[in-house]
Amino acid sequence: MIMKWFKNELLVEFFEDKMAVIGLVIFALLGILALAPSIFTYQNPYDLTQLFLENSFQAPNPNFILGTDEQGRDIYSAMLYGLRISLYVGLASTILSVIIGYTLGLISGYYGGWVDTIIMRIADIQLSFPAILIALIIMALWGEGVGKIIIAITVVNWVYYARTARGVVLSEKEKDYAQSARALGMSNFGIIFGEILPNTTAPIIVIATVRIANAIILEATLSFLGLGVPITEPSLGSLIANGYQVLFSGYWWASVFPGVLLMVLIISINLIGDRMRDIMNPRLKR
């Protein structure tokens, strides 16, 4: 079974492109770092007993290999923990958006009628709004917190999945296999999740990979504007924001290193996403 999966045509094609593989490797590396940062770091930046003001704004040195911020937080350690938060927010909000958006989209497309109208109207209205504004208002008025940011980003992003899912369902439900399933007396639920869903995962995966990157950027931007995660548990975005304030005073390490890491993370995700999109795009098949 597993071997069959590995020999899957798509996977083979994926690995053909060197850049994509590099992206995958980097992402996997970052993922490992993020899963258990305590193994790789020598300071827990969230533990206030480990922070000493006397270490404030030290340039990179043997004690703190990438320098410290103004609270004496080790930038290297903070980066890895921040990476975890950024990844967590990106993945969690994407998964939630996919589940919610996809389900709503499936229901909307399959059942049609007023359910469809309502859901799509809401989606339309939301799409009439630049995403960042919605998230901005939610965060500015609701306060800070990782949970809240995830919800804010989910609220912004579910529409994309809903729209796509609905479009796919609309075209799939008239197809032969779906008709025959209905003729055979299968329940609607069974049809939706048993038959149609598996045939539609490809575009969703593609969109999701792109949107994970977007979600991470959105969180970073919100944190940059001061509306993101709490300051004692900084994400990469808030580290960059804090560092930006002091960037021109010469304390460059506080902003540059987290910034580079964020860039690397997003580029790796995009490399993977790019390749997946190229191989799954039927119109690019020769």
Added chain:
Amino acid sequence: MVGLSGVLIKSIKGEIMKKITLALTAMAVLGSVGVAKTLKVGLASGAYTMDPQAFNETATNSILSNIFDPLVRFDENIKVHADLAESWTNPEPKVWILKLRKGVKFHNGNALTADDVLFSFDRIKNWKKSGFKGKVSMIESVEKVDDFTVKFTTKKAFPVFLRKLTYVNIMDKETNEGKSDEWIGLNPMGTGPYKFVLWRKGDQIKLKANTDYWAGTSTYDDLILRVLSNNATRTAAILSGEVDIVNRVPVVDVARVKSNDKLNFFIKPGLRLIYLQMDQFRDKSPYVKTSDGRNPFMDVRVRRAMYYGINEDAIIKFIMKGFAAPASQFHPDVVVGHDPDIKRVKYDPAKAKALLAEAGYPNGFEVTLDAPNNRYINDAQIAQAIASSLAKIGVKVKVSAVPKSSFFPKTAKQETSFFLIGWASSDGDGSSMLDGVIHSKDDTKGYGRYNNGKYTNVKVDKLIEESDANMNPEERVKQMKEAQRIGIVEDQNIIPLHYQVDIYASSKNIKFTPRTDSKIWAFDIK
């Protein structure tokens, strides 16, 4: 012969006269076609309105102080000086008679008279949206004695009256009477050293020198006030010379400014105290977790432990980069009521731990520290540093730093157990903090509006109320000092941290003296 010589002399005189006239005219023309001097100021925040009676807020007040004059004004050390009122008497405790300066003109040429003064005071009293009501609420009546004399009667004896008058800018009755609030908010008509030219909200304000200003001419003909609220942007502007002077230089940029040999660097201790308030009225406080479930802040030993347990010196050194004055009490030294005998304690974590153990918390407790993140200098960073300090004596602090729009309503509803906040005694008199923060909350009498820890001590309340009505300066100060001593030394009702210091940078071509009240008054800049 005589006739001829007479004519000759006349013509020679004429020639000479002509030449002299020509020379004088040339000098006059050249003199007036001097190069217009422009002063470009970079400000951390702009004005919200051009109406000097709408919004009592430092940035707006600072900008409008260049266009308007009050009856009396603060100098750079917040001492009261004559301004539009050239003299005054206080014949009875409740009566103040002010004599207006003659010959003062508004920018449109109207003469300043008592009518304008009455109009200005009445407007604040009657306009629902004025933020200056607190400055005139003690006034019972304002009467015109004659065109240049005004009589104020206060409801009770009010020793701080003149200080409150510095906030009331005099507006031209003829221009403003009957106009809508929106119009007044866009068309300032004052008597001050600068006239209004244009206002691009959030971007800049352009002013032009008032050549008829009663106190003389300003050095600068044109004033451009640019709003550069992003710290890094503001610093970049002064470093590149795009502006001539900036306020609120971020503490981390001071080293760069100092090392730049084209710039001068100024610090001025300010009026704003940054301090911590604690929940002192509930037996169970919502954001504290202790082993016995009680509110630890009810015990004075715990409050003292906080005081000893916060390494304020490190905060000043590393977070404020040295640019803050350690605070031991409510008021900085320029404010009336300051007590030089009250000193700050030294950081002593061992003593703090001992106090906590004595009070029954040998293993500390958990608490949330609420703070704004966009109100005071480095507020969120200070809160984090405090949390870091307290962690070392066993108190686990969770920092919740939120925008001021969420923070202040939280404190007003007492939805907090422990919070960081500031207070500026902008009158220069200690009554401001004593009335607003220290006195127990009493909405009917208007006391303790910001006493959100709800600290209560009847002795202190009595002293505060007495000092508010005491016209004898020495007695008054004694009462204020005693109220403060009981509050801080005996009760530890707040944890004082530091006073903010104003930091300015300017080009070396300018002579600038910073003011305690943080205003930039261009007339004084040479």
Added chain:
Amino acid sequence: MMFKYILNRLFHSAIVMFVISFVVFFIMFKAGDPVQLLLPPDATQQDVIEMRHALGIDQSFIKQYQAFLVNVSKGNLGNSFVYGQPALNVVFERLPATLELSVIAMIVSILLGVPLGIIASIRPRAWYSRAIMFLSLAGISIPVFWTGMVLVLFFSVMTGWLPSSGRGEIYLFTSAFTWDGFKHLIMPVLTLSFFQLALILRLTRTGMMEVLMQDYIKLAVAKGVPRKVVVYYHALKNSLIPLITVIGIQFGQLVAFTIVTETIFAWPGTGKLIIDSIQNLDRPIVVAYLLVISFIFVAINFIVDVLYTFIDPRVRV
């Protein structure tokens, strides 16, 4: 038929704006009391009550929303709590600066993105195509604020070539025609357009590649139609459709991202205004701003939809 469609869309757009206004109004209503932030510490409880009444916020939600709707019918969106001026005026004052930035950034993105996308699509494996693609990857991966920071660091702080903030002199409604204005525009526009450029580039490339593989293209080449004609006429025309859609959507996003750019460059537009107004709980401005933005957005989508029907004959109303 067309008329009915247009009417339908207009009605639809109106509903959208209505719902938006309701939601935003509600959120801001729930957000809290701005009076605390407007009044100084020495204000009394009485002052607070009077100010609330003067601003009309002591009424119930329904009453306030009703008053709002009545005002809207008169073309008035209320007065800003903070500025005291009509909210719509305050927003409109700042709008030209933001629009200038957005429009110029969009033009730059299109002018650079489309050609680069075409180049990268003709020979996808050539070294220059790969280089362009890598650049575009960077473009969509680097957050707007990071681009801005790096630009300011290099061009202002380190070299001093360009001014770090503000908007320059204005001539004929825009600052692009003066040298001073131009200098101030360069970095904000680059910051804003880097992301857009990359996106448009990639879309053009993908669209072109898809089309170039179609049989009718191969047929045209076989028939001897010059390469250039094939590329520019047939291929480009067909890849324009998704492009236009995206540009339409992206313009709205662009206006939103100007918020970050305006913060970094102290650009006096609506972005800074909205952040401050949210912080100050200045509900009329937030509502006015969002309505203006959604109006722009809705209008653009509407135009795009109508254009669609002309360009793509397959899309029947």
